[in-house]
Amino acid sequence: MELGQIQAYAYFFFTAFLVVSLYAYIFHLYRAEKKGTRNYEKYGNLALNDEVSTNPIETVGGAREPLKK
Amino acid sequence: MGGNQTPLAYDYTVARLFLYATILFGIIGMTIGVFIAFQMAFPELNYLFGEYGTFSRLRPIHTNGVAFGFTVSGIFATWYYVGQRVLKVSMAESPFLMVVGKLHFAVYILTILLAVVTLFAGITTSKEYAELEWPLDLLVVVFWVLWGVSIFGLIGIRRERTLYISIWYYIATFLAVAMLFLFNNMAVPTALVSGHGDWYHSVSWYAGTNDALVQWWYGHNAVAFVFTTPIVAMIYYFLPKESGQAVYSYKLSLLSFWGLMFVYLWAGGHHLIYSTVPDWMQTMGSVFSIVLILPSWGSAINMLLTMKGEWNQLQSNPLIKFMVLGSTFYMLSTLEGPIQAIKSVNALAHFTDWIPGHVHDGTLGWVGFMIIASMYHMTPRLFKRELYSKSLMETQFWLQTIGIVLYFSSMWIAGITQGMMWRATDEFGNLSYSFIDTVVVLHPYYTVRAIGGLLYLTGIFIWAYNIYKTITDGRKLEDKELNVNRSPMSAN
Amino acid sequence: MFHWLEERPFFFAVGVFTVVSFAGLIEILPNFAEASRPTVGTKPYSTLELAGRHVYIADSCNACHSQLIRPFKSETDRYGMYSLSGEYAYDRPFLWGSKRAGPDLHRVGAYRTTDWHENHMWEPVSVVPGSIMPAYKHMFSNQADIETAYAEAVTVNKVFNVPYNTNITMRDGSTANVKLPATYDEAKADVLAEAKIIASGMKNQDVKDAVERGEIPQIVALIAYLNSLK
Known part of the structure; x- marks a missing residue:
């Protein structure tokens, strides 16, 4: 197989893989939200509640205490 | 944190330094830009500063000044502001990151000042947006690595588990620019090999067509990762914050982020259509440029929908004006770019003034407006002062908007006129115009463009003045007055 | 397992790098040898x-x-x-x-x-x-x-x-x-x-x-x- 062919196959399959992964990810996000298992839109509030005195939405596991008001 | 006496606060020392740099380089870069725009209309202006004042010597200083001076300082300033806030961690908590931040600023300023001096002296590699010679490239690597340490260092000590959308875009900017910059600037210093000549001179690792390919893979994606992703990072933070509206859809932001990451890099080939690079790459560049509309508009529409139900703010808050018009210009230029990448359109548009026209409705309308708005938003928080004048902001907004419209409309006409004249033939199939005919005809458009640029520059001076007056004379604010979304501004 | 990347900066960065470097790997690198051959009559600069x-x-x-x-x-x-x-x-x-x-x-x-x-x-x-x-x-x-x-x-x-x-x-x-x-x-x-x-x-x-x-x-x-x- 020539280099050009390898390139073409690699390109095709990797692109297909990425497209499928991306849409699977998005599909999963929407489904999880519809079923009520997760709420992703709450992360949009990260920009609004950004004073250092406000509590994080989720803290980094264990290492730190959340800040108290 | 237990036992701490004073309450923890964000530390904006480094953000303030980069804010000053943004304003300084904005003034320098755009003043030179307006000057060279007038030179194209009135060539006598080439002779004011001897060999250092010609259009050709000044043009790289303009492009480097606005891209790597104004824009990159703006990116760093917002990083040292937004980064702390959405990760909920203060730089005051880490003396190490504080030193890194200050060092980052020092190396950066040194590099840009040396860049200005060497470009005036005509020391350049000639590759667009990569003109700096290898010693300066090494300095760029140093400050870029320091920025990376700051990003990942701050992330490492964060309190908020999830990385906010803006952080994704800063990470992407850091990684992609690092990769592109390293590959494109590969060069062999000639004095090291031969023992002769200037020590700072180097020769490109790549030759001819390959060099062109690498250069435009870099050049196009410098646009992607300096003029797009970090500016998207800004709008995802500053527009929701200033308007008090959470981003319309977090999920849409995810989709457009990964889409943009994948597609953007392929589009570089559209700079080389009908050149000597392999045909399939030109086609690939063309096709992916069209696909690129989707993720670009995904972000822009997400921003406009964030304003849903709050459009009254567009009238009452000049910062919202800047940002909404900014994202509108983003939509305009991400539609215009793909149109120019269609092969038959490119045949007409390439090498004409339509290209600088396209670049400027993106940079002036989108990049410029977002940086202006971001700095306005940050200033009250950085200095605990109320913004000095709302009416000056309104004046600035309208002056600059008119400036941009004059700029791109004149360049559209100039570009298409010139493209048509180059290919026009008479009834016998001979060329109708000599090259100089196609230059002389552009004089009125060059004049209008220069005036448009001058209006925009006037706005930049108003912006600098307004921020200066805020810092020195603005009403002092209590901490609780700053605990709001909308930026405090004086009514007059 | 989803919402995984946005909480893990390292893997997030790896993901971004993979996706952005892909175009370069396919498009730029493999064509170097072919494009750099001189045409007949092309000589180096004095x-x-x-x-x-x-x-x-x-x-x-x-x-x-x-x-x-x-x-x-x-x-x-x-x-x-x-x-x-x-x-x-x-x-x-x-x-x-x-x-x-x-x-x-x-x-x-x-x-x-x-x-x-x-x-x-x-x-x-x-x-x-x-x-x-x-x-x-x-x-x-x-x-x-x-x-x-x-x-x-x-x-x-x-x-x-x-x-x-x-x-x-x-x-x-x-x-x-x-x-x-x-x-x-x-x-x-x-x-x-x-x-x-x-x-x-x-x-x-x-x-x-x-x-x-x-x-x-x-x-x-x-x-x-x-x-x-x-």
């Missing part, structure tokens, strides 16, 4: 021509002039045969430009003369009325940097095997051999001999005197370079 190329770059002539003729009749009528990839085999860096405020120069050596360039660089409107190009009078008094040009020739010869001191077949079947002396002093003598030929076609007395004294004004090197573009 030291004087390289010095002229450095002048061209220092004053960013490429900001306004392209060196890429596209395959359209309107371009080949105006500028000559369209450009071929192999013609750029020794161009480091490439100088295609991205904007034509002035005409293309890829084959300017085929239809302009030393005399024309001299007048044009001194006062563009004297030969092209209406021109917006600045005059470059400083090139008539500033000296070209021959030593750096020599350093570059030696470097590309050593590092990239650019064929100096090698017989190269030209399009008409003749052979050319671009000399690259082993020492800088020999190179200087060669450059001066080449410069004298250019200067003999010029009128400016100061430039002629300078070349007689053994100096190489920038304009002489630049014209040598422009004449080599065919």
Whole structure:
């Protein structure tokens, strides 16, 4: 197989893989939200509640205490 | 944190330094830009500063000044502001990151000042947006690595588990620019090999067509990762914050982020259509440029929908004006770019003034407006002062908007006129115009463009003045007055 | 397991890097060997021509002039045969430009003369009325940097095997051999001999005197370079 062919196959399959992964990810996000298992839109509030005195939405596991008001 | 006496606060020392740099380089870069725009209309202006004042010597200083001076300082300033806030961690908590931040600023300023001096002296590699010679490239690597340490260092000590959308875009900017910059600037210093000549001179690792390919893979994606992703990072933070509206859809932001990451890099080939690079790459560049509309508009529409139900703010808050018009210009230029990448359109548009026209409705309308708005938003928080004048902001907004419209409309006409004249033939199939005919005809458009640029520059001076007056004379604010979304501004 | 990446900065960064570097891996890397083969009749630049190329770059002539003729009749009528990839085999860096405020120069050596360039660089409107190009009078008094040009020739010869001191077949079947002396002093003598030929076609007395004294004004090197573009 020539280099050009390898390139073409690699390109095709990797692109297909990425497209499928991306849409699977998005599909999963929407489904999880519809079923009520997760709420992703709450992360949009990260920009609004950004004073250092406000509590994080989720803290980094264990290492730190959340800040108290 | 237990036992701490004073309450923890964000530390904006480094953000303030980069804010000053943004304003300084904005003034320098755009003043030179307006000057060279007038030179194209009135060539006598080439002779004011001897060999250092010609259009050709000044043009790289303009492009480097606005891209790597104004824009990159703006990116760093917002990083040292937004980064702390959405990760909920203060730089005051880490003396190490504080030193890194200050060092980052020092190396950066040194590099840009040396860049200005060497470009005036005509020391350049000639590759667009990569003109700096290898010693300066090494300095760029140093400050870029320091920025990376700051990003990942701050992330490492964060309190908020999830990385906010803006952080994704800063990470992407850091990684992609690092990769592109390293590959494109590969060069062999000639004095090291031969023992002769200037020590700072180097020769490109790549030759001819390959060099062109690498250069435009870099050049196009410098646009992607300096003029797009970090500016998207800004709008995802500053527009929701200033308007008090959470981003319309977090999920849409995810989709457009990964889409943009994948597609953007392929589009570089559209700079080389009908050149000597392999045909399939030109086609690939063309096709992916069209696909690129989707993720670009995904972000822009997400921003406009964030304003849903709050459009009254567009009238009452000049910062919202800047940002909404900014994202509108983003939509305009991400539609215009793909149109120019269609092969038959490119045949007409390439090498004409339509290209600088396209670049400027993106940079002036989108990049410029977002940086202006971001700095306005940050200033009250950085200095605990109320913004000095709302009416000056309104004046600035309208002056600059008119400036941009004059700029791109004149360049559209100039570009298409010139493209048509180059290919026009008479009834016998001979060329109708000599090259100089196609230059002389552009004089009125060059004049209008220069005036448009001058209006925009006037706005930049108003912006600098307004921020200066805020810092020195603005009403002092209590901490609780700053605990709001909308930026405090004086009514007059 | 989803919402995984946005909480893990390391894997997030790896993901971004994979996706952005993919285009480069597929598009850029594998085509290098093929595109860099010179066409018949393409020879390396002489030291004087390289010095002229450095002048061209220092004053960013490429900001306004392209060196890429596209395959359209309107371009080949105006500028000559369209450009071929192999013609750029020794161009480091490439100088295609991205904007034509002035005409293309890829084959300017085929239809302009030393005399024309001299007048044009001194006062563009004297030969092209209406021109917006600045005059470059400083090139008539500033000296070209021959030593750096020599350093570059030696470097590309050593590092990239650019064929100096090698017989190269030209399009008409003749052979050319671009000399690259082993020492800088020999190179200087060669450059001066080449410069004298250019200067003999010029009128400016100061430039002629300078070349007689053994100096190489920038304009002489630049014209040598422009004449080599065919």
